[in-house]
Amino acid sequence: MKILVCLGNVPDTTTKVKFADGAALDKTGIQWIINPWDELALTRAVELKEDSGNAVDQVTVITVGGKDAEPTLRKALAIGADEAIRIDAEPADAYSVAAQIAEAVRDKGFDLILSGIESSDYNGSMVSGMLAEFLNNPSVSAVSGILIQGSEVELTREIDGGKEQVVVPAPFVAAVQKGIAREPRIAAMRGIMMARKKPLTVIPAVDVNPLTEFVKFELPQPKPPCKMIDAEDIDVLVQWLQNEAKVL
Amino acid sequence: MSVLVYTENWDGKFKKASYELVSYATQVAEMLNTSVTAISIGKVNDDELLKLGGFGATKILKADDQHLNGLDNQAYTDIIARAAIEEGAGVIVFSHNNTGKALASRLSVRLKAAVGAGLIKLPVSLSPFIVYKKVFSGKAFAQVELKTEVKILTLMQNSFELVEADSRAEIVSFAGETGVPKTVIKDVQKQTGKILLTDAEVVVSGGRGMKSPDNWGVIEELADALGAATACSRPVSDEGWRSHDEHTGQTGKIIAPNLYIAAGISGAIQHMAGISSTKCIVAINTDSDAPVFEYADYGVVGDALKVLPALTRAVKEAKSK
């Protein structure tokens, strides 16, 4: 069985974002990380491979990005992926990213294609389903558990107020979320050394036009200072919530 | 040209989020001088379907074929794509929830239609077609141009007010052909009787400052008094003090209640990313320098284990008046 994990390269979650001319992210000084949910997907993929009861032969990671995305791929190799692919294009929108990945992986024999449910930069949650549709594969979203049972892969799907156990035939695409792995795996020294020798292939992009374009970014308005209430005077808080904020 | 809206049901029922979505679709349709068709998939009775008319849908496509009872993203996309084509939909609206994300993304490729994902208000302009959303988990807002003729919009829950309409809806059976569903649902586990965090208007949330899972009684008592759902920070669910379903924040649930009470939560940026659309935040923390006070509207410096019971008492008293 072969697993593919799609990785996004995103600013560290503590980044204070700024925009150049209000039209594009100002990348100066930003630390880049693997998108947190993609990192969980990768962690689970590596766990599945390590469990010798599963017939997982290979974990491949793929990203769409420039050369500056390579440290993120190396980190994924250090965490335990076997090989990495970079599609040499700037990620313009979800549609074009999904189209690029679909072209690169079609007919390459991946049984499970995992990605995180959302990316922490543009918060679209679209790549996974789009990729599935390009590949004409089944898709399952909001997956918080993956178990391989012989030739069957059982997924836990989160629904409003509950969970479902579902099975879809492979090859399929799953968007994973919290719960899929306990904690993202941290690369150990040995992993980092080994990652240098693992293959990182760069493949050329195909021609696809994005369907959307960011035209303007804005930062939130500064909010008024917090009104403090004395711990001995909690009645005041309730009055304010009722009469001023009108939320009770 | 019309606006098509996919209205998901939960065990045959709609909820407030469904009506918000139809209200939104109706306002978009008004901007475009057209009408709203809703599509419902699975078993929902006609009385329930007609409620969508109360928020502006004038036509309701009912696709209730037996084989469509469980969510299969491909089969559902088949149906919605066909409805979109038959209705000549120029805009297709989904909720930005798990189902909406899963279907909107597939449909985008099927129809080659641009998606505005996670919108928080009406389109900013129609030509060019520009939509408005949060990015970087609430740290910024963006205007996005959708460049295709057909557009797909997914709306964040709790970001649009209900607007009642006095339109009457007509129900039309819709039997779009689909491929055979491939998703086999083997088991379903549902919580019952609890207010869902994503639906709740008031949320009481606890962090590591609550010290121990044994102290959650004071959170639950306040939640009961307020008719609120309970939530927690990530370390609390990682430690197993509370269920993962309650974890709020960038990597957990993103919610937009009217009131969020954060007790013993420091206010890490990743936590606040999950509640940045909340209308009013109350923070209770022993440390007056905790970052949470930079985000809060009202703050109490004090021990949550004492402040929460006092607040519960004050709420009960105010409600009994």
Ligand SMILES: Cc1cc2nc3c(=O)[nH]c(=O)nc-3n(C[C@H](O)[C@H](O)[C@H](O)COP(=O)(O)OP(=O)(O)OC[C@H]3O[C@@H](n4cnc5c(N)ncnc54)[C@H](O)[C@@H]3O)c2cc1C
């Ligand atoms: C990639 C990434 C993603 C993350 N995603 C999330 C996420 O989605 N959600 C999330 O919550 N976190 C997330 N985190 C973790 C986040 O950075 C913080 O570590 C976490 O939110 C802190 O939780 P806390 O506020 O409960 O605990 P702490 O930071 O330990 O804060 C406890 C607070 O309680 C106060 N306190 C102590 N005793 C009392 C008392 N008796 N009464 C009142 N107050 C008291 C303290 O003053 C302190 O402010 C993420 C981190 C990373 C790196």
